[in-house]
Structure formats: C-alpha cells, structure tokens
Amino acid sequence: MGVVPELTPDPAALRALGWNDRWATLAADRPPGTEPARVVRHDSVAVVVAGAAGTGTRPIRPALPPLAVGDWLLVDDDSVVDLLPRTSLLQRRDPTRGGAQLIAANVDRVGIVCGLDRPVKVGRVQRFVVQVFDAGALPMVVLTKSDMVDDRTIAEAEADIERASPGIEMIVCSARTQHGLDALRRVVAGRTVAFVGESGAGKSTLVNALAGREIAATNEVRRGDAKGRHTTTARELHVLPGHCCLVDTPGLREVGLFTDVDTVDDVFEDVAGLVHDCRFNDCSHSTEPGCAVLGAIEEGTLDRDRYESWQDLRREAEAARPHPPDRRRS
Ligand SMILES: Nc1nc2c(ncn2[C@@H]2O[C@H](COP(=O)(O)OP(=O)(O)OP(=O)(O)O)[C@@H](O)[C@H]2O)c(=O)[nH]1
Ligand SMILES: [Zn+2]
Structure with a gap:
C-alpha cells in the first residue's frame, strides 16, 4: 500500500510507530502534499516507510543526508521530501571506508545482546556502551539464552560485565523459556529500542519472543563453534503491541568507534576523573611517583583492565576523527 493522502489517516497507527508531541510540532508546518512517515527498513537504494495511511517504498535521494532506520521523514507520493531532526543517532565507524555508518535513529534505548552460550566479550560491550552514549541513548546489556547455562555461568558473566562497565543495567532472559521476558517488556514498552550484538547472539529470536509471533528471520547457530550465520541482512524496525518499536540489526563483526574522546571520558568518568590528581x-600513568591512576590500581579501587580499555578506546576515538560534536546529529 502506498502512503496515499486520499485514505483517512489513522492517528493510532502513527502513535504505534512512536509518534508523539515532539514530532507533531516539528511536522506542523510541513509542505502541502507531504505526510510524516517513519523509516522501517533501509536497503542501500530505497527506504520502506510507514505512516498513518500504510507503508510504501521511496527511493533514496542523494540531496538528502544519509537516512537510517527509525528516522522520521516528510514524504509525498513518490519521494522523500525532508528529514525531521533526530533525538538520537546510533552509528559506528564504517569498517571499509572509514567515516560513519548509520545504524539506527531516534532510539531511546539500545540493548547490547549477548548469548550466554558463548563467552561474554566485555570489551565489545564497553565499545557499544561508548557508542550508545555518543548516540544520545541509554545502553543496557541483555544476557539471553539463560536456558542453555547454569546459574554459576550467569553469575560469572554478570560479574565480568559489572567489573568492565560498572552500573550498567543488565537483564537475564531466555527466549525459549520466556524467563526474564516480562522484565524486558517493561523496559521496552512505549520506547524505540535497538538490539545490537554479534551474529547468532539471539537478537531476532528475542524480537519474535517479545512480539509473540515470527516477525524477524532467525537461524540455527553453526554446531561446534556457537557462531551465527548472519541471518538478518537489513536493519528493520518492528512495531510491537504496547507502543514499542524494536530495531533488529544484522550481527556486527566489528564495532569500530565513531565518537570523540570526550564521550569516552564521560563513559569512563571513574578513570578519567582520577588523572587530575596525578x-x-x-x-x-606508567611509572611516575604520585600517579593517582597507579595509586588507585594498587589500592584496588580501579580495575587495571578498565583503565587499559579507557586508554585503548581514547586512542581509537582520536584516530576516528569524527565531526565536531555540534555537527554529529543533523
Ligand atoms: N536455547 C536457546 N536458543 C536460542 C535463544 N535465543 C536464540 N536462540 C538460538 O540462537 C540462534 C541464533 O539466534 P538469532 O535470533 O537468529 O540470532 P541473531 O542475533 O538475530 O543473529 P543474526 O541475525 O545473524 O545477527 C538460533 O538457533 C536460535 O534458535 C534462547 O533464548 N534459548
Ligand atoms: Zn598518573
């Protein structure tokens, strides 16, 4: 179905897509003949948009800034006319060309999904946390497939994550047994949430479990190495009951940082705050007397691995050379 003005627009359909007063205000003075619509799917040449009158496809125009799933647009019958200012933008460093690659826009929370059937990679979680703060969204860690491991493995995974990323919200769940899904539902209700994580982590299965039906494609993990097969190929926004929009993203092999040093320091405030006392x-912070960082490591109040991650991520952020902060969001 196209987004056709002759149809009676359905305001409830817009609200289900995350429409609220902010967007209504921004779209109030829209050009005649245009309608607001949200990007629910993005491939390189076109976007699928959903609005009050249904869904339709629009080609991507080079004159517009790059679009992402979750963007709110003004569209007419056959093209994208304008992009409404974003509340958040999740991106990463483009692994082939450098620069930014857009993952999702206007997300409130990002669930960093880790499958408990494989070792939790805390460094990956830390990277995502930095990138989610850069986006202007709130991170949480979703430890899924709890049915596949014992309680001790779960407790160890939680402790490892807490040590690497103190204070981060964690939800333990299983799409198979439904354990923890109510807690997850409460967090995602009324929000736009993106799931990120490696291939085979269980993102699409979680989307389906939360939706209560098969809306995202899933695939068996390869036997032997617990690796996924990159089943999800496009970023897609799924509309769930309870005014929740879930963005499923393809598994990312690499999460190169696309952010600035200040954002790294904000996330690692416990470490960055110490250097003023050196x-x-x-x-x-290697051999100097009176070094506050070395002192804190010695006293046991600072984890050495966390300090080293902070240094590594700072170096990487510096090298990525992103736009200045005021131009990060369009
Ligand atoms: N036992 C168990 N298996 C699960 C659970 N969640 C997912 N799986 C299995 O894990 C495999 C991978 O799940 P997907 O949801 O396709 O993983 P994904 O993160 O979406 O992977 P990509 O689309 O490749 O990024 C599938 O075989 C699922 O059946 C769970 O809670 N328990
Ligand atoms: Zn020092």
Missing part, C-alpha cells in the same frame, strides 16, 4: 600534569 602529581605531574603530563603523567603517563
């Missing part, structure tokens, strides 16, 4: 301004 005796020397140019302290390298």
Whole structure:
C-alpha cells in the first residue's frame, strides 16, 4: 500500500510507530502534499516507510543526508521530501571506508545482546556502551539464552560485565523459556529500542519472543563453534503491541568507534576523573611517583583492565576523527 493522502489517516497507527508531541510540532508546518512517515527498513537504494495511511517504498535521494532506520521523514507520493531532526543517532565507524555508518535513529534505548552460550566479550560491550552514549541513548546489556547455562555461568558473566562497565543495567532472559521476558517488556514498552550484538547472539529470536509471533528471520547457530550465520541482512524496525518499536540489526563483526574522546571520558568518568590528581600534569600513568591512576590500581579501587580499555578506546576515538560534536546529529 502506498502512503496515499486520499485514505483517512489513522492517528493510532502513527502513535504505534512512536509518534508523539515532539514530532507533531516539528511536522506542523510541513509542505502541502507531504505526510510524516517513519523509516522501517533501509536497503542501500530505497527506504520502506510507514505512516498513518500504510507503508510504501521511496527511493533514496542523494540531496538528502544519509537516512537510517527509525528516522522520521516528510514524504509525498513518490519521494522523500525532508528529514525531521533526530533525538538520537546510533552509528559506528564504517569498517571499509572509514567515516560513519548509520545504524539506527531516534532510539531511546539500545540493548547490547549477548548469548550466554558463548563467552561474554566485555570489551565489545564497553565499545557499544561508548557508542550508545555518543548516540544520545541509554545502553543496557541483555544476557539471553539463560536456558542453555547454569546459574554459576550467569553469575560469572554478570560479574565480568559489572567489573568492565560498572552500573550498567543488565537483564537475564531466555527466549525459549520466556524467563526474564516480562522484565524486558517493561523496559521496552512505549520506547524505540535497538538490539545490537554479534551474529547468532539471539537478537531476532528475542524480537519474535517479545512480539509473540515470527516477525524477524532467525537461524540455527553453526554446531561446534556457537557462531551465527548472519541471518538478518537489513536493519528493520518492528512495531510491537504496547507502543514499542524494536530495531533488529544484522550481527556486527566489528564495532569500530565513531565518537570523540570526550564521550569516552564521560563513559569512563571513574578513570578519567582520577588523572587530575596525578602529581605531574603530563603523567603517563606508567611509572611516575604520585600517579593517582597507579595509586588507585594498587589500592584496588580501579580495575587495571578498565583503565587499559579507557586508554585503548581514547586512542581509537582520536584516530576516528569524527565531526565536531555540534555537527554529529543533523
Ligand atoms: N536455547 C536457546 N536458543 C536460542 C535463544 N535465543 C536464540 N536462540 C538460538 O540462537 C540462534 C541464533 O539466534 P538469532 O535470533 O537468529 O540470532 P541473531 O542475533 O538475530 O543473529 P543474526 O541475525 O545473524 O545477527 C538460533 O538457533 C536460535 O534458535 C534462547 O533464548 N534459548
Ligand atoms: Zn598518573
């Protein structure tokens, strides 16, 4: 169905897509003949948009800034006319060309999905946390497939994540047994939430479990190495009951940072805050006397691995050379 103005627009359909007063205000003075619609699917040449009158496909125009799933647009019968200013933008460093690759726009929360059937990679979680803060959204870790492991494995995974990313919200769940899904439902209700994580982590299965029906494609993990097969190939926004929009993303092999050093320091505030107490301004935190970082590691109040992650991610953020912060969101 096309987004055709002759049809009676259904305001409830817009609200189910995450429409609220903010968007209504931004779209109030729209050009005649245009309608608001949200990007629910993106492939490289076209977007599928959903609005009050249904869904339709629109080609991507080079004159517009790059679009992402979750964007709110003004569209007419055959083209995208305008992009409404975003509340958040999740991106990563493009692994082949450098620069930014857009993952999802206007997301409130990002669930970093980890399958408990494989070792939790805390460094990956830390990267995602930085990138989610950069986006202007709130991160949480979703430990899924709890039915496949014992309680001790779960407790160890939680402790590892807490040590690497203190204070991060965690939800343990299983799409198979439904354990923890009510807690997850409460968090996603009324929000736009993106699931990110490696292939085979269980993102699409979670989307289906939350929806109560098969809306996202899933696939068996390869036997032997617990690796996924990259079943999800396009980023897609699914509309669920309870005014929740879920963005399922293809498994990412790499999560190169596309952010600035200040964002890394904000996320690692417990480490970054210490350096002001070092005796020397140019302290390298390796051998200097009166080094607050080394002191904290010695006292056991700072985890050495977390300190090293902070340094690595800072270096990477510096090298990525993103736009200045005021131009990050369009
Ligand atoms: N036992 C169990 N298996 C699960 C659970 N969730 C997912 N799986 C299985 O894990 C495999 C991968 O799940 P998917 O949901 O396709 O993983 P994905 O993260 O979407 O993978 P990509 O689309 O490749 O990024 C499938 O065989 C699922 O059946 C769970 O809670 N318990
Ligand atoms: Zn120092």
